[in-house]
Amino acid sequence: MSNEKKQWDPSQLRKYDINLEQISRYDYNDPRVDELMSQNKPVIIENSSVVASAKKWNLDYLEKYMGNGDYTVFLSRNHKFKYYDDKKVAKINNGDVGKNIEFTQPTKKVDMKLPEFLKRLKEWKRGDDRLYLQQGLNNTVGSEIVRDFLNFDWNFCNSKQAKHNWGPLTYNLLLIAMEGNVTPCHYDEQQNLFAQIYGYKRCILFPPSQFECLYPYPVYHPHDRQSMVDFDRPEYSKFPKFKEAKGYEAVVGPGDVLYIPIYWWHHIESLMRGGHTITVNFWYKDGPSSSISYPLRDYQKVAIMRNIEKMLQDVLKDPREVGPLLRTMVLGRFT
């Protein structure tokens, strides 16, 4: 029994009816970390110094040193912050994808100065919009934050990038969430070192092979890459295979780095009654796949399905014709 005080309690986790297994945790120099990463499997990397220079980051420090730039903040009427692609919203609004498709944005995206964000966080009360700051770290931040950023353990990150043949680093997203905020289940087309800095987040991951259980929105949809299943109220009649989903979960705290492999589904929640959370992620493009080897990996099949959907959408224009055409092509012929 570890003698340090328990940092969180299971009652702070939202209850879902999902079969879950724990994600392994290893010290940063344990060889099993690279073993799992090379198999594109998730792992929690403990005691690394990836974001050790940000250990001192708290809201006061950030307010003092984050500079006077505008930050992207999402507002939500509920605890869920479902991501949507602005470009795809525009395509729907200018009728590019058929006539009567309308989309209502589930969250509002606003620009906010950090002091205003922190003020609204502190004064938040039930019934108010929830807030979630999600901002790529850039050169508008103050020099102290730049120094902390430059003092991230880039040797560690670069060594993982090289060893696992990842492409270039594209983004470091700074995430400041309210307690209880949820980013619903989705996948990204990037490798991800998810570095937890302050507070605790519960992460539920599913492998790309569970595509059939998680029912992603069509690729043309603004919620492309997100699951259509509402984990709070799953509609099993519409999404029967969700019952068969088998996930992997972990609660990450300060200093933990979760490797979220490319194309792996992930649902992320800031623990209820756990205070605000601060995370910095490291998104890397996938590396140049040297040569196609068989059998194809599950994530490669997801990429193939995405390409087929895009092509059909381009030629058919109306998304309502894609389903019928695919059914005509498959039913009775490829079953």
Ligand SMILES: O=C(O)C(=O)C[C@H](CCCc1ccccc1)C(=O)O
């Ligand atoms: O690091 C990741 O990949 C996460 O999903 C972290 C997640 C917020 C990400 C929001 C988002 C989702 C899709 C596209 C762009 C931005 C969280 O921690 O709440």
Ligand SMILES: [Zn+2]
């Ligand atoms: Zn993500």
